[in-house]
Amino acid sequence: MRAARLIRMVLLLQSRPSMTGAELARELEVSERTVSRDALALSEAGVPVYADRGRAGGYRLVGGYRTRLTGLGRSEAEALFLSGLPGALRDMGLEDAASAARLKVSAALLPSLSDAPHTAAQRFHLDAPGWYSEPETPPLLAELADAVWRDRRVTVAYANRRGERVERVLEPHGLVLKAGVWYLCARVAGGGEDASSRTDSAPSGPFRVYRIDRFSAVAPAAPGPAPGVFGSDGDGGVFDRDPDFDLPAFWEERAAQFARSILRSEVVLRLTEEGARRLPYVTDRAAAREALAGVEPDGEGMVTVTLLVESTEVAYVQLLSLGPDAEVLGPPGLRTLFAGAAARMAEQYGARLSGSRPDRASPPPAPPG
Secondary structure, three states: OOHHHHHHHHHHHHOOOOHHHHHHHHOOOOOOHHHHHHHHHHHHHHOEEEEOOOOOOEEEEEEHOOOOOOOOOOOHHHHHHHOOOOHHHHHHHHHHHHHHHHHHHHHHOOHHOOOHHHHHHHHOOOOOOOOOOOOOOOOHHHHHHHHHHHHHHEEEEEEEEOOOOOEEEEEEEEEEEEOEEEEEEEEEHHHHHOHOOOOOOOOOOOOOEEEEHHHHEEEEOOOOOOOOOOOOOOOOOOOOOOOOOOOHHHHHHHHHHHHHHHEEEEEEEOOOOOHHHHHHHHHHHHHHHHHOOOOOOOOOOOEEEEEEOOHHHHHHHHHHHHHEEEEEOOHHHHHHHHHHHHHHHHHHHHHHHHHOOOOOOOOOOOOOO
């Protein structure tokens, strides 16, 4: 414990011109008295730690001393590449490894580059969760992250799309954080099928996607390729990772398939130029671009398109934001909804202009279905 603290103290002093006793105590989570004793111990061991006395004093390394104790461990090096995701690192239990890696890199930099970590952090930041939602960390994320890093099989229990409890032995290959939701990309041990985790349009490939917040239990699987008994005390059984698995490419393909699979209804729209410009921002972008592709304006500058949507209810909410820049031509039920909304808005705003109150006795019609 003390040896690790002494190494960390040397790295801290190597990465900065000098540090006060209070600063070192705060970084090392010890008292200033302990810092003083550690500095003395380092000096006796041949590390030239010098203490400046007085109000502006502190600790520093003499003569440009640089230690070679900066080699990154595997977990630290892997965590370093995720250091732009502080929240994700914390959720996966890798915050300490990333902190140690950043410190070692800072200590190894030339003095002229010592401010690089700070300047980079002030210019780039990745905020993964979506707006208007409070992301929750799945309780079993850290266990799954550990299995991903170590290439170890796990026996899991989770709720499938029908809400049924399912147990599987998985070979976890990657984690994805999408809009604040964590997903596991894995294949079923032994090459078995797992239709409960597939979308209708998913190919029959070996890899599946699981929402981690649906997992209720995770345990090391018994060694060997055969599925183990849930809750066994096996070591997780290291599996051979698929060398051709490309997590970013796999996720991009699967996300596109999922987005396409839920677009099962069609609406016909007549759009102004402004409505056509805004359509990709209020509905599925790929579907909007496909609908607008090759469509020419008519004599009034309007375009008529057939758009794939998730449902009539969803289309009503999305397309209503286009206001008068979109006219719904079909299906008839959706057109009736928009006609009713337009009539209510005309009555509401017309009544305000005339000084009377609109009649609120009749509620708006509910979306069909």
